[in-house]
Each structure stands twice: as C-alpha cells, then as structure tokens.
Amino acid sequence: ETVLTQSPATLSLSPGDRATLSCRASQSVDIYLAWYQQKPGQAPRLLIYDASNRATGIPARFSGSGSGTDFTLTINSLEPEDFAVYYCQQRKFWPPLTFGGGTKVEIK
Amino acid sequence: QLQLQESGPGLVRPSETLSLTCTVSTASISSSPYLWGWIRQPPGKGLEWIGSIHYSRGTYYNPSLQGRITISIDTSKNQFSLKLYSVTAADTAVYYCARHDDRGGNYQNAMDVWGQGTTVTVSS
Numbered sequence: 001e002t003v004l005t006q007s008p009a010t011l012s013l014s015p016g017d018r019a020t021l022s023c024r025a026s027q028s029v030d031i032y033l034a035w036y037q038q039k040p041g042q043a044p045r046l047l048i049y050d051a052s053n054r055a056t057g058i059p060a061r062f063s064g065s066g067s068g069t070d071f072t073l074t075i076n077s078l079e080p081e082d083f084a085v086y087y088c089q090q091r092k093f094w095p096p097l098t099f100g101g102g103t104k105v106e107i108k
Numbered sequence: 109q110l111q112l113q114e115s116g117p118g119l120v121r122p123s124e125t126l127s128l129t130c131t132v133s134t135a136s137i138s139s140s141p142y143l144w145g146w147i148r149q150p151p152g153k154g155l156e157w158i159g160s161i162h163y164s165r166g167t168y169y170n171p172s173l174q175g176r177i178t179i180s181i182d183t184s185k186n187q188f189s190l191k192l193y194s195v196t197a198a199d200t201a202v203y204y205c206a207r208h209d210d211r212g213g214n215y216q217n218a219m220d221v222w223g224q225g226t227t228v229t230v231s232s
Contacts (some may be wrong), residue, residue, distance in 0.1 A: 001171075032217070034217075034218035034219070036155075036218075036219070042224075043204055043206075043222035043223065043224055043225050044155065044204075044219070044222060045222070046216065046218050046219060046220045049216050049217050049218035049220075050217055050218075053216075055216055055218070055220060056216065056220075087154065087155055089155075089218065089219070091210055091217065091218070094168065095157075095159075095168045095169060095170060095171065096157055096170040096171060096172070097145075097157040097160075098157065099154055099155040099156070099157065100154070101154050102154050102155075
C-alpha cells in the first residue's frame, strides 16, 4: 500500500497569506496525485488532479506541483473560504486508492 | 448537472450488515466510462477508500476490507450499492459515494463528483 504523509498537520495563516502544503508518497506515484478540499459538514471537493491540473471551476490561486514522491499544493493569497482541511490522494498503485492524513489550514 | 445521493439506515447493530445505495442522476452508470466508488470518514478522522465498481471492468476493493464488502450496480435504477458485513463500532463513519476516472490524458483523473454523505452509526 502506498502511504501518503501530509505536512504540516496544521497551518495557521492569515487571509492574504500564501499556503504551502506538502504530500510525500512512500514510493513514486509519478504524477498520479490529486488534492481535495473539505470544509466541516461537507463532502470533499476536487481541486487538483494529476499533480498540477486544476479541476473545473477551481480558482487560479490554487496550484499543484511535484512528481515522484514529493508534491505541493500552493494557495496564493488565502481567501476566507479557503480555511479548510486538504487531502492528497494517489491513483498510481491501486487498489487501494489511498489518501493522506490531511492538513488543516486555520485562521491565525 | 450530475448528482449523487446516498441513502440507507443511519443505525446498524453490531455484527449486522450495513447497506447503502447511491443514486446517480442525469448520467447512465451502464454506459459510463467512469468508476463509481465508496469512501468513508470516521468521526474526526481522515478519508478511507472502501471500493469502486465499473460497469464493464468489475469491482475493486480495499484489501483491508476484502471479504467484508460487496459493491454492485443496479442498472435499472441507475444506482450502485455497498454492503459491509459483520460491522463493528469501528465502521461508524460518514459514507460518501463518488465518481472517479482513471483514463489518463485530459480527463479529470480523480474523484470529481461526490454525494453529500450519509452518517452511519454502529451501535446496539
């Protein structure tokens, strides 16, 4: 099973700041990594697929990068609605599809 | 716009079977190139993929749950279903259904449409 480790667990930032979230895979997943945003009481929402492709309707302030084992989700100029939990997920080696443990972006 | 809606009992007794259904609107599961999956989230924890089904490729299950789950498609109702057998308190979670794709190329190769989720509690 491919383990995804997200860091940090919590990121305390202010609106307008840049957020940099990390996801590290236990083995190379090439570019087959996605990022999701989840707000309390809501289902996850797809942000990025295949490492760097924004999903339909996702604002340009969200960007993804990386390949192999190290990936980054960057949120430029945080908006109030961006404070949420973010998960990465790999599809290179499945089953099982695996998710990271999540990074919570909270208001400082 | 494609919508997914989970349904099923909110309370299941220990050792019994959890049964959930996901109804897909505005798209036909049987003629779709997509995979249809189940994901769960225990209270206060992260996401766990349970399994997925494709109308022609078959089923894919999480090995950690293999032997306890069955996912099936009902094309006449445009639904897919999850059965989780011999449940315990550890199976208490919000259960989501989702559409996902792995065709590569320019497709959105991830879980791009989700249901709102349904809470299932295992308790006597």
